[in-house]
Amino acid sequence: MEFLTTFVNGLSLGGIYAMIALGYTMVYGIAKMLNFAHGDIIMVGGYTISLFLGANPIVAILASMIFCMLLGVVVEKVAYKPLRGASPLAVLITAIGVSYLLQSIAQMLFGSAPKFIVIADLGILKIGELAIGYSTIITLACSVVVMVALSLFVKFSKTGRAMVAVSEDKGAAQLMGINVNRIIMITFAIGSALAALASVFFLLKAPTMSPTFGSLPGIKAFTAAVIGGIGSIPGAMIGGLLLGVIECFAQAVPAISPYTDAIEFSILIILLLVKPSGLLGKMRREKV
Amino acid sequence: MAESKKLYAEDGREIIIKTDHLCIQFGGLKAVDDVNLEIKQGELYGLIGPNGAGKTTVFNLLTGVYKPTYGKVYLCGENLTGKAPAEVNKKGIARTFQNIRLFNNLTVIENVMVGLANQIPCSVFTSVVRLPGHKKSEAEFYEKALEILKVFKLDEFKDYLAANLPYGKQRKLEIARAMATNPKLLLLDEPAAGMNPNETQELMDTITFIREKYNITILLIEHDMRLVGGICEKLTVLNFGTELAKGETSEVLANPEVIKAYIGE
Numbered sequence: 001m002e003f004l005t006t007f008v009n010g011l012s013l014g015g016i017y018a019m020i021a022l023g024y025t026m027v028y029g030i031a032k033m034l035n036f037a038h039g040d041i042i043m044v045g046g047y048t049i050s051l052f053l054g055a056n057p058i059v060a061i062l063a064s065m066i067f068c069m070l071l072g073v074v075v076e077k078v079a080y081k082p083l084r085g086a087s088p089l090a091v092l093i094t095a096i097g098v099s100y101l102l103q104s105i106a107q108m109l110f111g112s113a114p115k116f117i118v119i120a121d122l123g124i125l126k127i128g129e130l131a132i133g134y135s136t137i138i139t140l141a142c143s144v145v146v147m148v149a150l151s152l153f154v155k156f157s158k159t160g161r162a163m164v165a166v167s168e169d170k171g172a173a174q175l176m177g178i179n180v181n182r183i184i185m186i187t188f189a190i191g192s193a194l195a196a197l198a199s200v201f202f203l204l205k206a207p208t209m210s211p212t213f214g215s216l217p218g219i220k221a222f223t224a225a226v227i228g229g230i231g232s233i234p235g236a237m238i239g240g241l242l243l244g245v246i247e248c249f250a251q252a253v254p255a256i257s258p259y260t261d262a263i264e265f266s267i268l269i270i271l272l273l274v275k276p277s278g279l280l281g282k283m284r285r286e287k288v
Numbered sequence: 289m290a291e292s293k294k295l296y297a298e299d300g301r302e303i304i305i306k307t308d309h310l311c312i313q314f315g316g317l318k319a320v321d322d323v324n325l326e327i328k329q330g331e332l333y334g335l336i337g338p339n340g341a342g343k344t345t346v347f348n349l350l351t352g353v354y355k356p357t358y359g360k361v362y363l364c365g366e367n368l369t370g371k372a373p374a375e376v377n378k379k380g381i382a383r384t385f386q387n388i389r390l391f392n393n394l395t396v397i398e399n400v401m402v403g404l405a406n407q408i409p410c411s412v413f414t415s416v417v418r419l420p421g422h423k424k425s426e427a428e429f430y431e432k433a434l435e436i437l438k439v440f441k442l443d444e445f446k447d448y449l450a451a452n453l454p455y456g457k458q459r460k461l462e463i464a465r466a467m468a469t470n471p472k473l474l475l476l477d478e479p480a481a482g483m484n485p486n487e488t489q490e491l492m493d494t495i496t497f498i499r500e501k502y503n504i505t506i507l508l509i510e511h512d513m514r515l516v517g518g519i520c521e522k523l524t525v526l527n528f529g530t531e532l533a534k535g536e537t538s539e540v541l542a543n544p545e546v547i548k549a550y551i552g553e
Contacts, residue, residue: 149416153416156426158401158405159412159415161402161405162402162405164393165391165402169389169391171373171389172385172390173402175351175353175374175383176377176402176405176469177403177405180374186412
């Protein structure tokens with residue numbers, strides 16, 4: 001029974017990681033950059049919810065998603081777009097800069113002490129010996145819906161196909177009439193909205209938010225994206241779920257639970273030694 | 289708009305593409321120097337020349353990949369100089385590539401559907417929320433793409449990944465994808481490169497066929513002299529970025545200067 005509970009909790013946590021990892025992987029696939037400020041969007045999403053909580057929680061969540069969407073687009077326009085064509089290192093450093101900027105702004109506005117943000121207290125579902133939080137179930141269900149919807153969007157829509165086309169060959173896509181800047185903007189918007197949604201589920205799990213909250217989940221989701229093969233959408237989903245399950249099982253065993261994070265990152269290192277392109281990533285063969 | 293006045297040749301046919309003293313310089317190297325093309329509606333025009341003569345650079349200038357150092361590009365009298373590639377494509381220039389650049393992770397039909405993107409309206413919001421309009425436009429994309437694949441006799445391969453098509457078919461699919469953007473001018477960059485004689489013949493038939501079916505103007509770069517002599521009406525020969533000769537195909541190919549540039553003395 002305890003095994004099953006841990007497994008469901010793991011899948012649920014993995015669903016959150018997958019949602020964040022999707023943002024990393026889509027941006028990497030399409031704009032060919034690592035957006036290290038992505039994790040901080042989660043934090044911004046969390047604080048935004050707290051501002052709207054007086055109203056209906058659903059309204060607060062939607063408001064937060066829309067705000068993060070706009071923030072993602074603005075960050076891309078202001079910080080990353082001028083660097084298109086610059087060296088990847090310059091873009092990477094800029095992303096880290098944006099990350100610190102967002103953290104500092106949050107610290108100025110909300111203070112550095114953790115803030116309690118209770119969206120809703122959902123209680124626990126008990127079936128016999130099995131006890132699972134309703135929030136866990138909702139998280140799992142929502143993340144499955146999001147993943148299915150995103151997969152359908154990418155596979156069966158004009159914009160989705162354009163995204164695949166741009167990720168594969170930006171030049172050829174442009175010459176087929178695709179506005180690459182617009183596709184990159186849409187990618188940032190979707191990724192940031194998913195990060196905001198992820199913050200909702202984190203708050204349901206543990207209702208506190210701090211300015212540096214986004215760092216660890218951000219890095220873990222990035223790890224998940226790399227495990228799955230960065231640039232691959234199904235890869236990010238599998239990587240996220242895998243990492244969530246591993247984390248919950250590691251935490252469930254008292255002997256190894258203090259080393260949970262270390263175990264997760266070690267798995268990344270081992271996997272990269274065995275399969276450098278990640279689980280579903282494709283090896284790029286250089287033509288000579 | 290003084291600049292988008294249609295141009296007509298002496299025989300009354302519309303001039304589709306015109307370049308005016310087109311030049312581009314990379315550092316000290318003049319890759320293309322004073323190229324003046326003038327191609328009439330429905331013409332099949334060839335751009336030939338030895339390796340490194342600047343043929344593909346001319347294509348990149350026409351499609352907005354490079355901005356010319358000097359000179360202008362007019363499509364149906366409209367000045368396209370300096371426009372971004374996506375914009376140039378919307379105005380009506382489509383192209384294929386010397387080394388095939390299909391979207392390999394998409395299927396054959398999806399490649400054509402990408403080309404159709406600007407032909408059928410559908411907003412992102414409609415697709416994300418999956419409003420009824422989304423399903424309708426997707427069906428329209430599929431139907432139109434299938435129609436195009438049938439013209440190119442690729443419909444039986446529609447669900448293959450583009451990467452898994454045989455080489456000759458990939459070349460054909462590139463032309464189909466370009467045609468999906470509904471161009472006025474089609475640029476073909478060495479369409480017969482790496483093809484065997486059978487495939488080349490099939491390609492010549494395809495080019496002749498789409499030209500008649502869509503009444504489209506075509507500019508092609510080619511090294512295969514059998515193909516050039518067989519289907520091109522007019523030629524421009526480039527050598528070291530400048531025009532060496534131009535005119536009717538048979539005259540140009542008999543020009544001693546051209547033979548010298550290609551074969552040497």
